[in-house]
Amino acid sequence: MRPIAPLGRRRVAVTAVDDVGAYRVLRVADRSGPLPAAGQFYMLATVQRWGGGGDERPYLPRAFSFLSAGDGELRFMFEDVGPGTHRLGELVAGDELWITGPLGAGFRPPGDHRRALLAGGGIGIPPLAAWASELGSRPLALLGFRDGEHAAGAALIEDQARVRVATDDGSLGHHGLVTELLAAELARDGRCVVYSCGPPRMLEAVRALCAEHDVPAQLALEAGMACGFGACYGCVVALRDGGYARLCVDGPVLDAERLQPLAEDAH
């Protein structure tokens, strides 16, 4: 059974704010929620002035995977990419958030004598960090970043996983795509389950690569969400059976084999 959210949104306080490279890490005190499972997420909105940003947004809450949880505290990580993350980026300790969660279904263990292999990057770190921590086995994590400033985010998972980094600009680690590291690793030893989270283009490459190598993969996907608890039917991804899955209740983690090739843009 996945952890179940307390009914409704609850008001929590920001306890600390840290910058890690290009990313912001928000700590919030959440004493009334259960311990979430890796890959689950929360809907977040500020109590004050959620709205009034660019084009009068944000209006809807925003989905964020938790980075770590424990001792009555949740950590989230994000980069300023739009009005919602911009507003969250203005928060200081003491400010208040509405949160709903934990929501959705997270990662499932590899089983089958397979090892867990984590692959992802950028803002995809949180579910992977949480999963590595839950596994406890210091799995290998292949992480791709745009540049050195973003690669600094790898620090957030280094305690839980053995990290190998790739950067687009070569400023750190492998100069190139994380999927190049993944291809090499799959070729070396394919007895694994790949756990992945990252930008759509990367996830699609991971999906295609794993399909090619016949390796099971669990992808933590993203989609625009209005509600996060199955109410709006907005957050769907196309399945191979012709239907759609709601990411917020059927995901956000889905088996790669159920999916159609993913659209490459933010859609």
Add this chain to the structure above:
Amino acid sequence: MRPIAPLGRRRVAVTAVDDVGAYRVLRVADRSGPLPAAGQFYMLATVQRWGGGGDERPYLPRAFSFLSAGDGELRFMFEDVGPGTHRLGELVAGDELWITGPLGAGFRPPGDHRRALLAGGGIGIPPLAAWASELGSRPLALLGFRDGEHAAGAALIEDQARVRVATDDGSLGHHGLVTELLAAELARDGRCVVYSCGPPRMLEAVRALCAEHDVPAQLALEAGMACGFGACYGCVVALRDGGYARLCVDGPVLDAERLQPLAEDAH
């Protein structure tokens, strides 16, 4: 000729914020605007997050009379009564505002060997303070307030005028309405022009009283404004001739004799 506003809105910084009793005084640096005339006003909106407050407001800029002007600085005074003033109340030094102004037509001198008599209260202080300062003659100012905390606002005009205070709760000065002070003063010496600004109910009492005593009065009126420069036709008051005047271009100061009895509520 009234001072004319630079074309368009301009971005200015808050230089200081003070609390005076129940009121907030905002100082802003405005080096590009002309010196305004007493009774003129500015349209204000914050640069950041004008919006996202109660019921997703404010959206339109808000009109504020200036309290004082000079040395490249403007002062405004307000009380938190809704989403716009609430947002303005959050500003700290360094925050930025859009301002447009000075706008509208202000007070005209008494002439005719009449003395200037100021009567008003509450948030009506700014135009009266500016007018007393422009007159330079330390006129008598009769000011009504809800209670002592609000009456502290009288400090903002005490350097420019000889102030007599009335409070609704009797906590300071005359226990009762400012119009009682005004009635006595008009009975004592009616050779004056009454300059008034305050809540609608007070203005209506002043208008009626001056009409009764056949004393000319200039009222600085308020109305909901969308634009402040004559564009929307929203800010009208009913005239005795059956028409309407736009407060932002024909006012906000109007001769009392042109007006129909004023509606008593905020309408």
Add this chain to the structure above:
Amino acid sequence: MIDFCGLQLDHPIVNGSGTFDAIAARRAFGDALLADFPFSAFVSKTITLAPRAGNPPPRLWEAPAGMINSIGLPNRGLQGYLEHDLPQLAELPVALITNVMGSTVDEVAQLVEAVGARDEVAAIELNVSCPNVETGLDIGADPLSLAALVRAVRPLARKPLIVKLTPNTADVAAVAVAAESEGADAVSLVNTLRAMALDPHGGGAWLGGGAGGLSGPAIRNVALAQVAAVARRVSIPIIAMGGVAAGSHANDLLCVGAALVAVGTENFRDPCAGSRIAAELKSLQIAGSPSSSMNAS
């Protein structure tokens, strides 16, 4: 207790069709949902005769003070609903209103008849206003076509029949009058306003379905005007909705003549918006603020 077409409801706040999935919400929040159910009646998402997968993503666009959706009425179809959903919805602690939509009179007739035959269903809401499906729009925008539809299906319904009107019309009151005259027991409004958004990165329409429907605070005052216009012309009860996010908004709708108020988009921001708004409304009414006896026009 409020009497709405014979249903006894605890308070006047229900949900807008398609804005709360009680089955999914129970998966997310567990049985706490049943203990503290936010609405006094539950309105199901629109059911069609055949199953529908819905529109391709993206299905959502965040608009100023609101959102646009182009969901495309995904549902299991009538049989799937009766077999799979209905038993679960029957476990809810409140009356169930089933929302249906068909693209022909015959389809609607089948739906109304089958749904109305089920004891679990307390009332039927007929969606003639969904902007995402061509027919829905057309029938609901024209008094004559709507009258013909209601005339044909009313006798088959067996349960109170609520007609959900489209706001995308010149004279919504005329349409409401047509529904009333053919025996509709209530009307509900507004559905979403037809709207569109472009992909900020270029390439045409953002929504997979092309156009969509605007909901949320942005449409609140449009809804209020339409509800007031309808209330002046019909005497059957009205379920009013559109941008309700607080007790005062619900109160406004009651003031202009609504019997019940539905909460839609606000559920997405606050899963317990229904209970919160019902409580806010109650304290407004206790405080003696403008009541439903007031004449707002």
Add this chain to the structure above:
Amino acid sequence: MIDFCGLQLDHPIVNGSGTFDAIAARRAFGDALLADFPFSAFVSKTITLAPRAGNPPPRLWEAPAGMINSIGLPNRGLQGYLEHDLPQLAELPVALITNVMGSTVDEVAQLVEAVGARDEVAAIELNVSCPNVETGLDIGADPLSLAALVRAVRPLARKPLIVKLTPNTADVAAVAVAAESEGADAVSLVNTLRAMALDPHGGGAWLGGGAGGLSGPAIRNVALAQVAAVARRVSIPIIAMGGVAAGSHANDLLCVGAALVAVGTENFRDPCAGSRIAAELKSLQIAGSPSSSMNAS
């Protein structure tokens, strides 16, 4: 230079009728207004045959991401306009489009003929959509009545005739097609959406005029959908408006097929919104972002 019905315009941004009073603005800002006029053409406030005082206050309500107005078309009437306003408007550095409205075909005919006879007027915009005056709404919502009106007045206009459509209709494209088929040279849309607000302190409608019209960002995506729908059906140029507050919003409207974009409510927040948006649009177009050649449907 943009050619719009034979008018040569510097850029595609004009003002929405009734949202910028060039005469009052010149009093407020002086002749700087003429030196830096925000629009490439100026659209006057609606003129009626007889003078009108307009609606009793309050005339404004601030809505989520927008506003409701119930101004009631105050104006000096045709004679007052020709004698008092026209000479002052003729001093503007841009082409003048005069917006007129009548409650009968005959009134409109008189207005169109008198205004079209004046050299200072470059084009006429016919307001058939103001939600505050009963007739405006009715003619503009019905293709047949509108066709009859345009047929009757087109021959009298002598100048390009733009028909300003109401958004409060089921099928705005059908109305636009009717206007085009009777010889309208262009259509403009959207006018405000019918809306209402209640006095928060009780006592009924807030606006002195009862109901009003919603404008601003709240209606942006509704406007975009209507403009796209009209563009698919007519080939005459479109002046598009509704919630435009930035170059990207104007660009969206051009993308779906508009020829010009009008700025309305945003003028109230930023008196130079017209120039700002024109500049933002230009830099978007230079940056090669989605252009008007793109097919958005």
